[in-house]
Amino acid sequence: MAKKDGVTWFNELPRLVQFILLLIPIVSWVVEIIVRWGTFLKTGGVVGLVVAIIYTIFGCIPIIGWIDLVWVLLFKKLFLQ
Numbered sequence: 001m002a003k004k005d006g007v008t009w010f011n012e013l014p015r016l017v018q019f020i021l022l023l024i025p026i027v028s029w030v031v032e033i034i035v036r037w038g039t040f041l042k043t044g045g046v047v048g049l050v051v052a053i054i055y056t057i058f059g060c061i062p063i064i065g066w067i068d069l070v071w072v073l074l075f076k077k078l079f080l081q
Contacts, residue, residue, distance in 0.1 A: 007042065010035050011077065018072050028065030035078060051080050 010018065010031065022028045036055045040048035058064055071079040
């Protein structure tokens with residue numbers, strides 16, 4: 001079985017599961033940390049590092065998760081992914 005990173009794992013989930021994960025504030029924050037740091041480790045770059053740090057610090061604010069929730073529903077990926 002191939003090892004999956006956070007981005008692949010999240011993007012392969014059904015939309016309903018993604019919606020539920022991003023709807024609950026603390027769960028949303030944990031998912032954001034996994035996906036953002038997974039993206040940074042996979043692709044690198046200054047932008048990926050800045051986004052990961054911002055979401056780690058401010059991701060516990062529910063509005064951040066809800067913005068991502070709307071973004072996932074509209075574009076099928078997280079904001080700034």
